[in-house]
Amino acid sequence: MIYPENSIDKLGFTEVKELIKAHCLSEMGQQMVDRIQVMSNFEQISKFLSQAHEFKNILQNDAALPITHFYDIKALANKARLEGAFLTEEEFFHVYVSLTTVFAVIAYFNEREGQYPNLEALFEHLPIEKAIIRKIEQVIDAKGKMKPNASRELAEISAGIAKAEQEARRKIDQIFKSATANGWTADGSLTVRDGRLCIPVLAENKRKLKGFVHDESASGQTVYIEPEEVFTLNNRIRDLDFERRREIIKILIALTDELRPYVPLLLSYHSLLTKLDFVRAKALFAIDIEGELPQVVNEPRLRLVNARHPLLFLNFRKEKKTVVPLNLHIDDQTRVIVVSGPNAGGKSVCMKTVGLLQLMVQAGLLIPANETSVVGVFKQFFVDIGDDQSIESDLSTYSAHLSKMKKFVENANGKSLILIDEFGTGTDPQFGGPIAEAVLESLNHKKVRGMVTTHYSNLKIFAGNTEGIENASMLFNNVEMQPLYILEIGKPGSSYAFEIAQKIGLPQQVLNLAKNKISSEQKSVDSLLVGLEREKKEILDTRVKLDKQQRRVDTLLTENEKLKSYLEENKKVLIREAKEEAKNIILNANKLVENTIAEIKSNNADKEKTRDLRESLNRELQKNTVKPETPKKQPNDEELKVGDWVKLTDSETTGQVMEIVKDTVIIAIGDLRTVAKRKRVQKVSKSSVPKEVRRNFAANTGDIASFSPEIDVRGMRTEDALAAIERLFDRAVMMGYGNIKIIHGKGDGILRKMIRQYLKKYDQVDRLEDEHADRGGDGITYVYLR
Template sequence: MLYPENSIDKLGFTEVKELIKAHCLSVMGQQMVDRIQVMSNYDQISKFLSQAHEFKNILQNDAALPIQHFYDIKALANKARLEGAFLSEEEFFKVLASLTTVFAVIAYFNEREGQYPNLEALFEHLPIEKAIIKKIEHVIDPKGKIKPNASRELADISAGIAKAEQEARRKIDQIFKSASGNGWTADGSLTVRDGRLCIPLLAENKRKVKGYIHDESASGQTVYLEPEEVFTLNNRIRDLEFERRREIIKILTLLTDELRPYVPLLLSYHNLLTKLDFVRAKSLFAIDIEGELPQIVNEARLKLVNARHPLLFLNFKKEHKIVVPLNLQIDEGTRIVVVSGPNAGGKSVCMKTVGLLQIMVQAGLLIPADEASVVGVFKQFFVDIGDDQSIESDLSTYSAHLSKMKNFVENANGKSLILIDEFGTGTDPQFGGPIAEAVLESLNHKKVRGMVTTHYSNLKIFAGNTEGIENASMLFNNVEMKPLYVLEVGKPGSSYAFEIAQKIGLPRQVLDLAKTKISAGQKNVDTLLVGLEREKKEILDTRVRLDRQQRQVDALLAENEKLKTYLEENKKVLIREAKDEAKNIILNANKLVENTIAEIKNNNADKEKTKNLRENLNRELQKNTAKPDTVKQATAKDEELKVGDWVKLTDSETTGQVMEIVKDNVIIAIGDLRTVAKKKRVEKVSRASVPKSIRKNSTSLTSDIASFSPEIDVRGMRTEDALAAIERLFDRALMMGFGNLKILHGKGDGILRKMIRQYLKKYDQVDRMEDEHADRGGDGITYVYLK
């Protein structure tokens, strides 16, 4: 129950319904949105919310639901129910299109059985009667017109019409050609008048051709004549068309008679389409407002986490602004929240957000709040927002407020939610404050839940001293005199009356005079509240700063871990390379020593020959000895390296071109191959010192990489040809260091897709394979990710 009835409008729920209606595909869906009611049955609320959540999941994460046609087949079914009535060709086409959509939707969910249980419940036990479609398709073509061969009689009549039209056309062409040859015709060609094909004749020649004059030109110089010979044929055509129309009505009447037993089933199909359109519209609106499914409990309590007003959110999104989120809890311990603070600080918006989101949930709508939010079920809503003075009822503003308070106190209970804006205003504060306090105490005694906004100090003091009632305030920057729109629960807030008045520019002497007229106690209270607000602002700023610093520390730690892992991996690679290189050096040294000894023996220790062999050994030793100066020089040149430079490995004569620089490593193209080396292991060389053959090969490789595309289309190929093409692409991708491939193979029966994936699984370099997104080709495209 909502009191008063216009609470829906004041909270903004009517605007929400209009936004949902804009997403509907059919009038039936819009009518269902108009009938949205605030429910109090926990099971119903859970069901409607789950349906919207599942449909939102389909829209965002699954293949598109095959919803194409939404027609009002309820009206058509009711028409077909009448004996002797028949549906037109267009109406049968609407039934056919709607049933095609229904069956496609049912098949969609059958393929995903158990994945969307609440949506599946919409058509549970609903049979798929394809006999209806077969009967209609036998008569109606895909364009919505009756088929020429819908019956034997219609086929004969259609053939007769075609034959007569052909004969009439041949005859009139012959007469027109003859008249033109005699110069009797006016400028122009054959034309249609009153649905009949006519010859344009000059008026003075109208007696030279026998026939019926249908019309004349505005000047009277041209007449439009239907020749006598053609007149009889056209009459025959007209008679055949009448026969055809009677035969069509006969066919449509028989088809309607066949459809009549299925009328109850058609109404069920109509109901399914309407509900689907309705749930779809709710889900699209939820996507617009970034709505989520909160936790629903069958209790009178509420916990909002990062909640936002949906209408304010949409308006701000257009202006690229952000809504400050609301965090609030109303339960047995904190039944009523008394919100205070400055004017234009967001108190009313805060309260309207609570009311609107609660109503949306109980109407089966997802809300713009965190999934961790907990929303209960309230049996009654009592709302007092705005000015409800009435001239007809002789009610002033305050009288209208009191009338509502009377109703609240008499009818509210522990399962009611009350929302009262500017509690106690409209009369002398000296008396309005105590009355408001008494009403608040009475509501609290009845364990009512809710939120009120106020400027009255006595209500703030009462809330601070009463169990079940909690103070809250909207934070305010009293330095810049700007509201922060953040709700802080636990402390009351100052109205900042003097500060705001000073900012507006009220004269200083007026402000000073006003300050002398308030009591010392009130002045101390307000000063204390302002001080508390300042402290809260400082604490909030400190918390934000600490959070920012913590995020920076976390980011640095994560980066450090990545670097550590990267260094560990490269350390293993370098050690392995060094061991392999040392092994080669030792093997080569052994061979050289053995050869040297053999030479000395063969030359009988000839001194000159021995000296030459010793010098050769020293040269090899120096070649494999690290040169500190060279390392330093290379290190000094590290900073000068850039992509495209030519470099030489310091421990060999190998030359290549820099393709990429990654931190302390460089990727070098050496002919058709690529290798990774540390910057300190390479030194920059001039392009002229590199042999032309090496430069040519490197240029060719760079060109190949630039022109290489990691995509291939094998649709329509034989399996063997497709696998051969993919293998060539796979080899080139590995050689050039590409991370993934895209293979377009189409859907079909899935055989080619299966063979390709089985073939690629045998390669160790393949990490995984995935389908393309459903909206961009689905399982007709395979992505191959390489290690």
């Protein structure tokens, strides 16, 4: 049950149906869309959702379904059911192409048996009766016309007509040539009058040509005559044409009689075509709105993940804008959500999104939400949106609201979904608030589920203190005074009445007067809500920043592990190669010594020969001697520059110079930064650095070498300047810089004050100092980092 009935229109469900109808190929499909109802049977809902999901999968991931023609064969079948009635050539052709489509679709799913079970169920046990197609093919051609040889009599009649037409044409051409030669004809050629081929003859010569005068020209100078010889032939052709028409009707009657036993089957085929058109339209609409199949449960609960209003989504897409997604849950613990916040902040859209998506799911439609969303089944919908005052019923706006509340309280239960917009408005807040609170308490006792929007503080307090009811607010940027359209569960929101009034430009004296007229308790409550909103925004920003930094740290750790693994692997390879080479050197040396000793013995220790052999042995051994590496001369400060490759003298670590500050060098080792004294650094050639290390450095430090710890924000708006400084600050901290320089100018000092207040909140900032008076003074701020 949906109360009131016009809630379907107010939630936008009627518009959704119209958009689905636009995708239908047939009038039958459109009629089926008009009959879409919100269901409460869990099995039916699941079946219809699965059908739409499977068809969407076909459209996106499978070969095209052979759906090309949809005709209303139900009306044709009912016509054929009547004794004595017959279908026309065109109607038989519609039956033919429709059945061709049906059989192609069934064959398509038979090839994919078991892949789309819910769609296959549409034609389960439906036979393929191709005898109908064969009977029609014998009579109707591919263009929907009667075949000339559909029967022996028709073939004879058609041949007689063709022969008579040929003879008539030959005869009239012969007479036309003779009349032209005699100068009887007017300028022109043969022409048709009253369906007869005639010769244009000059009026003064009409007695010279025997025949039937069919017409004359406007001037009366030309008459159109059908020659006597041809007149008889044309009459014969007309008689044959009548015979042909009678034979065609006879054939169509016979074919209709043969088709009549298949009428029930034709109706089944019609039902399949209509359902396919209907499901196809739902799937195409789901693709338009990026709809997904949520998890459906047979319980009155709801959990939406990244949900969007489908109509708003389509409108925003035309304008190349995006919809802020909605996340919420309604279950046994959180049954009713009380949404508060500023006007134009998105409260009503949020509530309408919940209502429309719930209606769509229970109507078997896919919804624009993450597939992890969980949607239950509600037996009743109670909706109070908009102004329903009635002159005929003598109801005011508030009276109309109260009438609905009466209906809600009397009929709602734990399986009902209530949606109430601007709860309690329309009368004196002093009395409307308590009445709304009493209604809400009564509904809560009945365990109803739903969502209400309000500005009343007593409802916010009641929601905060009552089990089963949860506060929620639409987030608001109170710096730029712009709504964020994000629903935050767990706390009430401020209406930002004074802030919005101030932004609009209401005079300050009016605002001050208004503030003095509200109670101190209300002031403190609203101030508290605004403060909570501001703190929540700061916490959210900080969390985003920390997440960003954590991702950066994780990346650095991963790169460091890769570099460490690479170095360890190279170390093992080098040691293994060195051991192998040393082993070979020792073997060769042993062989050389043994050969030398043998030579000495064979020469009986001749002194001269022994000396020559010893010198030869020394020369050979000298070849394998490792020369001690002579330490290179320490390059001076002028020789070392940013971008040079260097090695730490007390290790094999290689890096690239990022910055030189007096006798200190900042070195980049992959994604890591280190500071070393100048005397501990030794310059190396670029070619001596492994290619893998150079590529890694190029990929990770290309932008660091060009990094400048200085920024000029003069002329920027405060928000833009702070954003730019924050980006520079993050990079400076990650790169290990000791200070950054901010040029903000002097002016009135407002920008300087805002920047310094902003930087003081960071623990990494040690102190802030002005530039020297001769070089800019308090127009430049130095930020020294810890």
